[in-house]
Amino acid sequence: MEGCKRDKVEVNHLCKSFGDLEVLKDCSFRIKDGDFVCVVGPTGCGKTTFLNLLTCLTEPTSGEILLDGERADPRKHNIAFVFQEASAFPWLTVEQNLRFGLEIKKKPKEYIDEQVNRIMKLMGLEAYRDSFPGELSVSTEQKVVIGRAFAMSPDLLLMDEPYGQMDVKVRFYLEDEVIRLWKELGSTVVFITHNTEEAVYLAEKVLVLSQKPTGVKDTVEVNLPRPRDIYSEEFIAIRNRITDEIKWW
Amino acid sequence: MEQMIRESKKREALGRMKKESIRNLCLGIVGIAGLLLLWDMVARFGIIPKNLIVSPWEVVKTLAIKMSDTKPEGSLLLAHITSSLIVALSGYALALLIGIPLGLLMGWYKAIDRLIGPVFEVLRPVPPIAWIPFTIIFLGIGLEAKAVIIFLSAFIPCLINSYSGIKLTNQVYVNVAATCGASRWETFCRVGIPSAMPMVFAGMRISLGNAWSTLVAAEMLAANKGLGYMILMGRTYGRVDLIMSGMVMIGILGIIFNAVFDRVERFVLRWRVTR
Numbered sequence: 001m002e003g004c005k006r007d008k009v010e011v012n013h014l015c016k017s018f019g020d021l022e023v024l025k026d027c028s029f030r031i032k033d034g035d036f037v038c039v040v041g042p043t044g045c046g047k048t049t050f051l052n053l054l055t056c057l058t059e060p061t062s063g064e065i066l067l068d069g070e071r072a073d074p075r076k077h078n079i080a081f082v083f084q085e086a087s088a089f090p091w092l093t094v095e096q097n098l099r100f101g102l103e104i105k106k107k108p109k110e111y112i113d114e115q116v117n118r119i120m121k122l123m124g125l126e127a128y129r130d131s132f133p134g135e136l137s138v139s140t141e142q143k144v145v146i147g148r149a150f151a152m153s154p155d156l157l158l159m160d161e162p163y164g165q166m167d168v169k170v171r172f173y174l175e176d177e178v179i180r181l182w183k184e185l186g187s188t189v190v191f192i193t194h195n196t197e198e199a200v201y202l203a204e205k206v207l208v209l210s211q212k213p214t215g216v217k218d219t220v221e222v223n224l225p226r227p228r229d230i231y232s233e234e235f236i237a238i239r240n241r242i243t244d245e246i247k248w249w
Numbered sequence: 250m251e252q253m254i255r256e257s258k259k260r261e262a263l264g265r266m267k268k269e270s271i272r273n274l275c276l277g278i279v280g281i282a283g284l285l286l287l288w289d290m291v292a293r294f295g296i297i298p299k300n301l302i303v304s305p306w307e308v309v310k311t312l313a314i315k316m317s318d319t320k321p322e323g324s325l326l327l328a329h330i331t332s333s334l335i336v337a338l339s340g341y342a343l344a345l346l347i348g349i350p351l352g353l354l355m356g357w358y359k360a361i362d363r364l365i366g367p368v369f370e371v372l373r374p375v376p377p378i379a380w381i382p383f384t385i386i387f388l389g390i391g392l393e394a395k396a397v398i399i400f401l402s403a404f405i406p407c408l409i410n411s412y413s414g415i416k417l418t419n420q421v422y423v424n425v426a427a428t429c430g431a432s433r434w435e436t437f438c439r440v441g442i443p444s445a446m447p448m449v450f451a452g453m454r455i456s457l458g459n460a461w462s463t464l465v466a467a468e469m470l471a472a473n474k475g476l477g478y479m480i481l482m483g484r485t486y487g488r489v490d491l492i493m494s495g496m497v498m499i500g501i502l503g504i505i506f507n508a509v510f511d512r513v514e515r516f517v518l519r520w521r522v523t524r
Contacts, residue, residue, distance in 0.1 A: 055428045074430040081428040087421045091443040091520045100439075101429040134522040135259070152429070 005032035008188045009054070009072075009156060014063035016049055023049045025213035027063070031205075036182055036189045038199035041209030041217075042246050047192045048084075050214070051160050054190065055081050067155060078105070080149035082159040088133040088144045095120070095129045097144050101152040119151045122181060139170040143177065150181045159191045163198070175202055179226065196242045200235055201228050208245045218245055303490045308497050311490040322482035322491070324474050330498065332474035333464055336392060340399020340467070341460040348404045348456070349449055352411025356445070357437050362412075369408065377402040378466045385470065395467040402463040403456035410452025414445030447521060450514045457510060461503050476502075 009031040016024040023046040031037050041047050052058040054065055056074055065072045072079070080101060088097050098119055102112045120126045123143050133141045142162060149157050159178075163171040175198065182189055193199050199206050203222050210217040220242055224234055285305050291297050292304035303311075315326035324332075355362040355369075380401055388394040418441050426436040468477025476495045483491030 055424075057424055057427060074428050075432075076430075079428050079430075081425065083421050083424065085419075085421045087425050089422060089425075089440070089443070091446070100425075104426065104429040104431045104435060104439075132520040132522060134520060158428075 005034060007031070008033040008035070008068065009190075010066040010069075011054075012064050012066070014053060014065065015061045016046075016053060016058065017061045022213040024053070024060075025215050027215055029207060029216050029219065031188060031190065034186050034188055035205060036179075036191065036203050037205045037207060038191045038193055038203035039207045039209060040193060040196055040199045040242060040246055041214065042211055043194060045209050045211055046214040047194075047209065048160055050209070051081070051158050051190070051192055054156070054158055055079055072156075078152055078155045080152045080154035080157045082145050082149050082157070082162045084161045084164050086133070086138070086141055086145070088141050088148070090133050093130050093132055094125055094136075094144050097133070098125075098148050098151050101148060105152065115151050115153070119147045122184060123147045123177065139166065139174060142166070142174060146174070146178060146181070150185055150187065153185060154187050157187045157189045159189065161193055162191075164194075171198070176227070178202065196239050196246070197230060199242065200224075200239045201230060206238075206242055208242055300487075301489060303493055307490050308493050311494040312498065315494065321486050321488065322479055324479075326479075326494075326498070328474055329476050329479050329495075330502070332472070332478075333468070333476040333499075334502075336395045336467055336475060337399055337460050337464050339392065340396040340463075341403050341457060343396060343400045344403035344407050344456055344460070345453060347400075348407030348452075349411045352408040352452075353415050353437075353442060353445060353449075355408075356412040356415035357441050373405055377463055381466070381470065390470045390472075394470055395472070398467040398470070399460045399463050403460040406452045406455035406459060407449075408452075410448045410455070411445060414448025414452075415441045417448065418444045447518055450518060454507075454510060454514075457506055458503070461499065461506065464499065 007030045011027055011029050014024055014027040015022075027050070039047060039050065049058065053060050054072065056065075056072055056079075067073075067077045067079075070076070088094075089100065092100065095116060098116045099112055102115060107115075120129065123146070125140075125143060125147060128136060128140065128144075133144060136144070146159075146162065149159075163174055166174070178189075178191075179202065181187075191199075191202055193202075200222055206220040206222060207216055208218040208220065209215070220238060222238055224232070224238070228235060230236075288302075289304050289306070292299070292302050292307075312326060315329075317325070319325055351365065355365055377398055381398060384394040384397050388397060422440045422444060423436055426440045431439065464475070465477035465480055468475040469481065472478040476499050480492050480495035483489070483493075483495060
């Protein structure tokens with residue numbers, strides 16, 4: 001099955017420097033269509049820079065990122081990003097937040113209505129349709145942000161430690177929500193985290209980044225059945241392997 | 250479940266807000282009553298000579314008389330109020346129409362900021378009343394001239410607050426729009442402007458105060474009607490009651506404007522709720 005999938009993202013010899021500081025050095029990897037890839041690495045290794053390059057928020061110093069064989073461009077491609085910080089627009093209601101990306105993409109109204117209703121139902125947000133993010137709990141607000149990203153049926157969904165600020169219970173709950181949406185909608189997801197347990201729980205493939213200047217140190221396939229048991233021997237073995245790889249001490 | 254908790258929290262918050270606003274209203278009434286009492290005592294016991302101050306009750310009497318008597322300055326109170334409102338609101342509206350968009354554009358587009366910023370910095374320290382001679386020369390003494398004086402006092406806070414408000418836009422929101430493929434202009438309209446609105450409203454509030462307080466200066470321009478004119482005529486005729494009636498009326502209208510403004514602000518910024 002894996003072999004049938006085409007390459008969704010191709011990153012070739014990607015380098016990024018800020019002045020004299022070399023953050024990324026010769027990163028090359030491929031992500032298959034519909035994959036759920038987690039990216040882990042030591043603190044401060046440049047994970048966020050890596051995502052900013054993928055979303056074209058930052059220009060690479062050299063190298064290229066191809067999406068479906070073309071240079072990645074948010075205006076051309078359907079890219080969605082879930083940031084570390086709360087990023088639901090506070091002045092828009094839950095429904096308006098979900099519509100935002102689709103309206104920017106100038107999708108037909110009927111399609112937007114249908115897609116937004118589908119996501120609302122999938123994420124259990126119907127009761128909050130007309131609420132503002134400030135009226136919601138932190139976890140519900142993050143659900144809105146995730147829903148907004150999935151509503152775009154993105155070619156590529158990038159998530160930058162979206163549960164970094166949350167407690168364990170909420171994190172587990174939202175991790176399951178993401179898996180459910182990913183399975184339902186079949187998007188390609190790149191999920192950045194510093195939590196190796198989260199990475200093994202979510203990913204089909206884990207990219208392990210090295211210390212600065214950052215490169216791809218290893219790619220770990222996670223072929224465990226879902227829902228995953230975090231106490232199983234296989235799970236712990238993969239988690240320990242990744243933890244060992246990102247150790248810098 | 251969360252919906253129910255949220256509803257109950259909302260109800261609790263509303264109850265708290267209601268209690269707080271009743272308490273604030275009571276405190277406000279006590280404050281004003283205290284001021285009136287103090288003022289009355291100062292006038293009654295001659296602490297300030299009677300030719301320099303009248304009691305609050307005399308002001309009320311004068312205002313009541315001015316509803317039907319044009320003497321001594323030639324117009325009814327309602328005509329003065331209407332005239333002042335036209336002057337103040339036209340200058341204020343002009344300040345909003347020019348100041349807010351210009352401030353937002355300057356804050357968003359560096360080229361516009363670099364083009365207009367230095368001109369604005371040169372003009373900013375000049376007090377609005379210093380423009381009176383120029384406005385008389387170029388615009389005469391009609392409504393336009395007075396509106397321009399009001400405009401000059403109201404324009405600056407509008408521009409500065411809009412500029413600062415949009416500069417403070419959270420970069421995360423800009424990035425969300427960028428990753429959705431929004432153009433710079435779309436991001437300006439859909440992210441920059443709404444996120445700047447709290448600061449824009451703060452600027453509009455300061456501008457409203459400025460516009461209203463510059464009214465007397467604007468009506469010095471050979472007016473024949475208006476609250477500022479009524480005050481000036483009071484001085485000419487030595488009628489302290491007329492001067493104080495004009496002042497009190499300006500204050501009352503200011504309170505009414507503020508209350509209306511509060512309502513509009515609360516509606517437009519209804520999303521500004523905290524958990």
